[in-house]
Amino acid sequence: MPQVIIVEDEEVLGRNIATALTRMGIEAAVAKSCAVARALIAAASPDLVIADVNLGDGDGIEMLGDWRQDHPDVPVIVMTGQDSLSNRLRAERLDATAFLSKPFAMSRLRELILILLAEGNTGTGPVPNGPSVMMYSHDTIGLGHMRRNASIAAALVERVPNASVLMMVGCPAGMVFELKPGVDFVKLPSLAKLGRNQWRPSHLRVSSDMTRSIRMGILERATDAFRPDILLVDHEPAGVWDELIPMLETLRLRGGTSVILGLRDILDDPARTRDQWEQQGKAQAVRDLYDAVFVYGDERVFPSAEHYGLETLRPGHVTYCGYVTSTHDAPKRKLKGTAPRHILVSGGGGRDAYPVLHASLEALSTIAPDERPDMTLIAGPLMDEELSAPLAQRARELGAWFLHRTSDMPALLDTADLLVTMGGYNSVTEAIAARCPTIVIPRVGPSSEQRLRAECLARLGLVESISQEALSPTRLAERFLQFERTSAPQIDVPLNGADKAAALIAKRLSDMQHETSDHERKTHA
Missing domain, CATH: 3.40.50.2000 (Glycogen Phosphorylase B;)
Structure with missing residues (x-):
């Protein structure tokens, strides 16, 4: 387990940083003074040091000076509430890896630490990659598919700070939502939807066959390099033009990847959807190539599992997550009043x-x-x-x-x-x-x-x-x-779909990690 020493005399900040690192699977110790830091660093041989400049009994940069000469490969992050040219030059002479001016976002510090530890050091060596999650959304007319995946990705990296989420998106505008640290995207060639299950290239002046070939090549290479532990597919179980089928079959043969289908509450007319899924092989894909189905909705509003026959496709593996949306403390509104202004x-x-x-x-x-x-x-x-x-x-x-x-x-x-x-x-x-x-x-x-x-x-x-x-x-x-709303809504719908989906994915990642550890122990024995 990587070891990080935090030299910080502000108790709350030091504790918050240590808590964040512990949740990331990193051993963290806090020194509140130069004297304690010297002893701790000498005894612990840390993989990374985070040091404040102004400490009660001295200067953090000066304290690290002699030690730094003997440990030039250990990353050092200098942080201070007194950002000045003098302090930056002193940190540069120390050969500090990074300089942070307080206040800073804890998410950015976590991401910086993960990057520095992953590059390897003279202590434990390279930190193994964290869990990897790939998300697919074909995206044509709207932003809904990508928006849901982006919301779940943001919730997931909060729960699993060392996770990496790679989103495969087809939105013509690219990624229009802000991404959290740990989340990135690959743009697939854009498509235009002509009708039900009919697409064409929206920008490239090439054939549909060539566009399909390009998209499949990107998906195949990304999957092969990224090796996802989880693949979350939104809406299209086979992908556009069945572009996901070869990738899903490869993942199934290779093993080690849990494949989840995420569906909004309402897809289309239920009878038509069931017939089309059977005729187009999508139902068979769900039966054979998916491990679970998440429904982003509420059974009381629309019983998706019943209407679309999901329980017959994946019995016991269909979960209603609630609606995936932005949640905040919304203002209370009067049911009756003046006309809208x-x-x-x-x-x-x-x-x-x-x-x-x-x-x-x-x-x-x-x-x-x-x-x-x-x-x-x-x-x-x-x-x-x-x-x-x-x-x-x-x-x-x-x-x-x-x-x-x-x-x-x-x-x-x-x-x-x-x-x-x-x-x-x-x-x-x-x-x-x-x-x-x-x-x-x-x-x-x-x-x-x-x-x-x-x-x-x-x-x-x-x-x-x-x-x-x-x-x-x-x-x-x-x-x-x-316009007046004259009656209260009949139900309160669950709006925590992103958090629930992220929690379910995090649980799967944890279970997979334990299964891998158990297998390695048995193999070693």
Whole structure:
């Protein structure tokens, strides 16, 4: 086990760093003075030293001077609340590996320590790689698949600090969400969805066969190099064009990888989905190549396992995780009150959100200027500029705010009296988490997913739904002026799906590690 000595006279900070390292499987000792540090370092032969500059009985850099000459290969991190050119030059003369100015993010310190220990030193040698998790999302029209995986990845590296998560994404915009230390992504060539199970290259001017070949090559090489302990596949059990099947078969033959299918609560019409899965071999893939199925939803809202026959495919291995969404302390809202004064209109990913944003703006234009509510519109990062530009111009004419994207949707929801959005998984669950009254205008097609979600949630009093066929500026304007949530939702839906999925993955990683240790002990014996 690697050993790290922390030289810090501020008791709380020293204890927090030591606790963080212990959770990472690193032995940590704290010295509160130069005298204690000298004795501890001489006796322990540490693999890494973290030292404050100003200590009660001396200077941390001077204290390490003589020892550093005899141990030039041991990484040293100097930290101080007095960031100055003088201290930086002194740390450089000590040949310190890194210099941190207080305050610093504990997550960044953890990541720095893992990197330095993994590079090897004169003590225990290289630290073995931590658990490896690969996540796949094909990503075409929206951001939901990638968003769920990114949320679970963030929760996982908090639970398992030495884990590495590699996300394989096909989103045309690349990775649009902030990644935590320990998480990275590989971009697959982007696809456009033409209809149910029909795709084509969205940017490359090459054939679908060539695009498939490129994507499969990237997946194969990444899997071979990364050697994931866990593979989490979102939504498409066989991948686009069955691109995952060879990789899944290889992993099954090789062993050592637990493969999990993650599904949002509603996929499409249940009967159609079951028939297509059987005809296209997806059901067989789940039976033969997957170890578990996670459903990111609530059985009371939509019994996915029953409707899609998941329990017959993987009996006893289907788990409802709850909804994967951003959770925070949302403001309490009155059930009854005045008409909404601030309306938020969200296009989700934005690829097909133009009708909703356009109708909302035209509805605003029909309201007398002295009665108009404030309005903020978010187009979404995937909306084409030729569509977003006229919407932005119309918003300026009407005095509305227009954003192409946002990095803090929960904050905007907290200040909104009403949300108008499509029926995508992320958009709707974020609204429920924020307790924001919501009008859902589901996508017309090609899938029935959004319509089914809107109907289920409306039936439980969680949202109001208006179909796009019935959508008009006049009807929407009436709701803007009169909308009130008159009754409380019938159920509280679980919104901790990312944490629960991460906990289940962490448990699998722990079990796999114990199985490996037991096997090694038996082999050695």
